[in-house]
Amino acid sequence: MLELVAADLLPGLPEPTSAELDQALAGTCLGGPVRAVLKGVRTEVLACADGRIVGVASWAERSPDGAGALLWLHCLEDEQHLARALIERAVAGLGRRTVNAFMEPTALAPVGLPARMRPGTRRALEECGFSGTDHGRYLHRRLDDRGGRLYAVADVVECPGLPGWRLQLRERDGSRIGEALVSVPVEGTTALQWLSLAPSPSSRGNIVLEQCLAHLADRGVREVTAVLSAPAEGQPDLDAALALHTAAGFDEIDQLHVYTRRP
Structure with a gap:
């Protein structure tokens, strides 16, 4: 099973471990305890005659x-019928009810199916009556080309209530320009959880993000990932956020979709 999961990994996500697989089998949320809202967690496998x-x-x-x-x-992505067989088993096992797919973070992955990277699973979901919704964009940035910090502008505060580091970013004169929250690095990789800017008459987003990345590189982080959530109705689109991250060297790897099937 770990080989199947590893084959679907997005860039920047660490290789899955046996412990993480055990957590996923138990219905454990990514980075958190077993979800009290889930009951009757069931896992089924498809195997060949030789046991593979x-x-x-x-x-x-x-x-x-x-x-x-x-x-x-997870399945062999170029064998779409395998994904369809698993989806049909899940739908039958859950009975006549609304079924949501890939809407829960797990110990193996964040919310959303990478729609471009996993076309077989996406098509199988659609064939089984699921409708997809854009959840966001998955971005990735390597930091191997970064030097040290442009100047000392960050304090790092550990967040016991939130598993990660809070970077408090400042100008040279000490005035605050923003904050960033990143996950605790695993194997040199961290996830940018959010980025906030202090009120300012001019845009400082590029400065804040650049300083954040430079500080992380200075602390030995080699890769950074980010998920830009799709905007809710009436909110600004993703263009500005994508432009900000792209200018800082992030690549858009995939679109993350969540799915719903009505009875």
Whole structure:
């Protein structure tokens, strides 16, 4: 199973471990405890006659609203019928109810199916009656080309309540220009959780992001990932945020989609 999961990894995500697989099998949220809202977590595998595992899927029921949740699924991506067989098993096992797919973070991956990277699974979901919604963009930036900090502008504060580092960014004169929260690095990789700017008559987003990346490189971080969430209705689109991250060297790797199937 770990080989199947590893084959679907987005750039910047660390190789899955046996412990993380055990957590995912138990319905554990990414970076958090077992989700109390999930019950009846079930995992099934597809195997060849020789015992080789070629597919695995996990699903459960959400206790607050009674909806089903297809939590995660991995298979040989060029064998679309395998994904469809697993999805049909999940839908049948959950019965007549609304089923959401890839809407829960797990110990193996964040929310959303990488739609371009996993076309077989995406098509299988659509064939089984699921409709996709844009959840956001997955971005990746290597820091091997970064030197040290442009100047000392960051204090790092550990966040016990939030598993990560809070970077408090300042100008040379000490005035605050923004903050960033990143996950605790694993194998030299961290995830940019959010970036905020202090009120200013001019845009400082590029300065804040550049200083954040330079500071992380100075602390031995080699790769940074980020998920830019799709805007809610009435909110600004992603163009400005994408432009900011692209100017800082991030590459857009994929679109993350979540799916819903009505009974």
